[in-house]
Amino acid sequence: MRIVNLLKIAYRSLSKNKLRVLLTMLGIIIGVASVIAMLAIGQGSKQNIQSSVASLGTNSIMIYPGSSTQGGVRMGAGSYSTLTKKDAEAIVAKCEFVTDVSPVVQKSSQIIAGNKNWHTMVVGGLSQYFSIRNLKIEKGNIFSSNDERTAAKVCVIGLTVSDNLFGANGDAVGQFIRINSIPFKVIGVIERKGQNSFGQDQDDIIIAPFSTVQKRMLSTIFLNSILASATSEDDIDKAKAQITSIIRIQHRLSPNNEDDFTVRSQADIANIFGSISRIMTILLACIASISLVVGGIGIMNIMLVSVTERTREIGIRMAVGARGRDVLIQFMIESVFISVLGGLIGIALGILISMLVGKFGGWPVVITGTSIILAFAFSSAVGMFFGWYPARKAASLNPIDALRYE
């Protein structure tokens, strides 16, 4: 039996039931389209998180003061001031896996410029802070080590701050602003970074030299955090381990004492969010595949009806020389055809839906080749799996019984 002939036979019988074929196909179309759209949405949010985490600097490592215990009451991370500038200096001196290190102090303050005012976070850091955080300057300059040494009253501001104090088109560089009544000269504006994945506006920030903020605004020796960047992404774990041991020595902790600080890397945060979005993607794909399976059951249902309805036809075919295998293959081709064509239409529809969601929903979508291949392979497999039983049933009919069937 030539496969071409069987294809012709299957085509002829399918073309006689166009509406039924279309409706059956609809189950598969919806299934495949939803798998592709769901995966695209899941992938999109995953990439969105990854890129926003990367915008914080993929190699960066953050050291936070640890939780303190006061009379048996644990106060939570950062509640206890343990980090000092000496710790940062020790890391610079001893850790071989970091390139840049910056102590960080910060204070939320009211800013006044002319007749406008704004409330934002003022961060004190070294000039390295910019490279660690991957911040670029749009206009002007960052402060120099000289500014740091002299605790100069200069600052670099984010675009949100600039927009609010000097208007959308105003030139902030060279202007003066007052932070807690202390006049600062704006020497640079940071390039727009937008919101991070947690919805925080990364442009709503003022950065001033570490010594300026520490001495003139806070008068404390304790740090909010230390930022460092590892030599490369592969060295992050080594750098974290080394930093941990360096600070433990600095803080004179004995081996049975807990760390009084926390070392975290951007990669850790990325991983947490990555795994959350992965779980979400899997969940969405599972729900979508259920609809594919339901579509498959639809195929089986219609093929069973078709076999019963066409019992006489099967009898005629067998009487004129069709073997059981020919009938089996004919019905298999029909169900696979339905699922494959449905799969192809579903892919097109899925891509369309993803693009519409991306365009009008403002949701990031990423359509991957893998998801298309996956959905297509799955739908074909569904067609074969659910087509097998009805086809088998047709093939095993006795010719004389099939001919007599009314």
Next chain:
Amino acid sequence: MNTDQPLISVKNLSKAYKMGDIEFLALRNVSLDIEKGAFAAIMGPSGSGKSTFMNLLGCLDAPTKGEYLLDGVNVLSLGKNQLAELRNRKIGFIFQSFNILARTSAIENVELPMLYNNSVKSKERREKAMNALKSVGLADRAQHMPSQLSGGQQQRVAIARSLVNDPLVIMADEPTGNLDTRSSYEIMGIFQQLNDKGITIVMVTHELDIAQFARSNIMFRDGQIVSNTAVNARKIAKDELIKLPVINPSEVLT
């Protein structure tokens, strides 16, 4: 192919059906030889086992016991697939209810057996189907659907279908049962033509006048052959058709 031995040779063929707990013997030890070139009409009342016998001869059903040689081949030793091939190449079927595929054009119906025959190339398929339709006088109806054809025309499509693989024998089960006299005689005319060309025909019928077109009549009763006689005053379809009164439909209706 051995020319000495009969085309169909059946010995002690029995067929039992189970109806619940009761076993019903439809055929009892039937033995029969049918020579090449024969035109045999199998007759008998309802329930005499003639249709059962026909299904066994057509390899559509398996006997409970007995022997069956078709063209020297022991049919009962063949597997399902070999039987399918045998039906495809050596036997042409014609049924009382025509059994042609609905919503499938006449020519596609005729092509059907060739789709299951690998030795026919797709190019000659249409040509052979067309020739078969021509031989039954339906060349101009090739693209018609069965619903657009009269009963007699549908039966002729079935005959064309049975011919396309050049069978050794045509098995016809009550071929005229659903047809009026004129169409019946036309079908018999085609059968006689085919038989004259050397094709063996075995036909089940319960109509006496139809049986008169055959060369021999085999009578069945209660699952056994009671007689096998040559037809003396054989009817010739061409002559009988002339004798039929011509009915003008407009006369009847007015």
